[in-house]
Amino acid sequence: MSSYVRDILSRYDLDNLSIATLASHSSLQIVHGAKKEGFRTLLVVTDDRLWFYRQFRHLVDDFVVVKRWSELCSEDVIEALRKRNSIFVPHGSFIEYVGIECATRLPIPIFGLRSLFPVEADQHAKMRLLGSAGIPIPRVYSVDEEPGGLVIVKLPGAKGGRGYFIASSKGEIVQGLRKLLDEGVVRSVDGVMVQEYLVGVTAYFHYFYSPVLDRLEITGADIRYESDVDGLRRIPVKKLLELGLEPTFTVVGNIPVVLRESIMPVVMDYGARFVEATKTQLPPGVIGPFCLEAVIGRDTGVRVFEFSGRIVAGTNLYIDGSPYTYLYWDEPMSVGRRISREVKLALERGVLEKVVT
């Protein structure tokens, strides 16, 4: 924890903390869990969404209304957050909405590892972190390299929508990138990632690392329902070839999955490797929820193509606890609630600085 954050905390009334977040993504789960643990809650909300979140008034003590998300870093909003002794919980939409600059410098204690944000914003840095952790990853090619097989080409910021495409040769990669530029889908191909296309089933593993208990927990798993790659299988292959459709990978929902138990030790091992790598490379290391995104192949080998350093939307499936959280807690424990439980445990033991940066 920086001395700056320590200084802010020293002026907080620790008996009256608020758990705060942006009204989006998994915010209802986060405030629901905070209430279960006895905290006050605060949502920063855009004025056009206020009507919706007001319907959950029983879960939200304070709304801070903004016109644009970027106002999170404005003096007024920061003042409002500090006045209510807020611990801010970043979620999957956080950086996308407020931008990396505001996310990194937000002068409010953040539940999570702030120094992971810039890594998350850079696909190549992400793969380096996973690789250095000893987690099996897909092969990464440079744009001017001839790939050894099928690849998925990812443009930064495309988030699985138009801007991702599949190719099988250097010529197809160059052609695909030129098409995206010509059609104005992207303005630049800087930071493009060419990754081996992993054949198998996708699975997204949710973890929680507790610095207070020094324990890694698996909290759930999901499958992302992606348009239109998940819909294309409904069309006969012959017709697909006629259409020449390029699939998109935009998440439209999440489907629960429980993993074959013999895969679990591998999944836990990868999670532990991730925790260790962040402890070494980005001390104090990951805090709270994170997710490894993987493909499980026909030999049940697991390879990880992406990670998220914060609570993921797939955890919304388990607002009343998951088959895994029951194994640790024996009570309904969502990831939102687990975050507040960690803050509570840290407070009780006088080690709040272990869970905020």
Ligand code: AMP
């Ligand atoms: P990402 O933006 O990296 O989370 O990727 C979006 C989606 O693209 C994933 O949820 C997968 O369905 C698919 N995908 C990404 N990378 C790979 C890969 N290396 N092999 C196979 N599918 C992938």
